[in-house]
Amino acid sequence: MQPAENAVAVDDVSQYVLPGGIVGIGDSVMLGSSGALHRVLPNSTIDAEVSRYVGGGLEVAQGFAAQGKLGNIVIVALGTNGPISGADRYEEQTYALLDYLCKDPHRTVFWVNVYAPKLTWQDSNNAFLEKVTAVYPSVKIIDWYSLIVEHPEWLTKDGIHPNDDGVAAYAALVHDTISRELMKQAEQTE
Secondary structure, eight states, X not given: OOOOTTOOOGGGGGGOOOOSOOEEEEOHHHHHHHHHHHHHSTTOEEEEOTTOOGGGHXXXXXXXXXXXXXXXXXXXXXXXXXXXXSSHHHHHHHHHHHHHHHTSTTOEEEEEOOOOTTSTTHHHHHHHHHHHHHHOTTEEEEOHHHHHTTOGGGBXXXXXXXXXXXXXXXXXXXXXXXXXXXXXHHHHHO
16 A cells, blocks of 8 residues: 555654644643644644643533534643542542543543652552553553653753743653554554
8 A cells, every 4th residue: 555645654753744623631731831732733722720630621621512622632631730540539530531532432532641759649640541541442641751750851840840841842742642643543544
């Protein structure tokens, strides 16, 4: 089979042009990175705010749907401001958000995992997200933790929020992870 004219080699994902209509639901880490995200994800819509926890995600997703903006790619960056598992309430909120987002079989949800080493829920949130991918095959992890743990110089003094270099790395990671997944999905349908 001949490659499509606009096909991009897998090792060149930084040049892969993503479709418009991507939405992001996040907390202050995403908020601080929103400018860089808009540069690598043109025509995306980001709804991120300081101190948002997973319980606030469903309302945002429903708002996007009501506006006709909830498309096939959703980025979720929640889990810095509290647990997403380990208590019935948190797990119910997380599953409610995922049930809502994953009910469309054409949608892929990209969940950015957590880097907050001084917070007790970092490891349990990341472990829970890994388990979620077995239950929801359309959920893919954007592994911010593994990237930033190697580059603490990309963080502000609080050790959680990215600085200018970190923001650029965060946005590139989001773009490249989504690009790799979309390219893989396209190859599977050929």
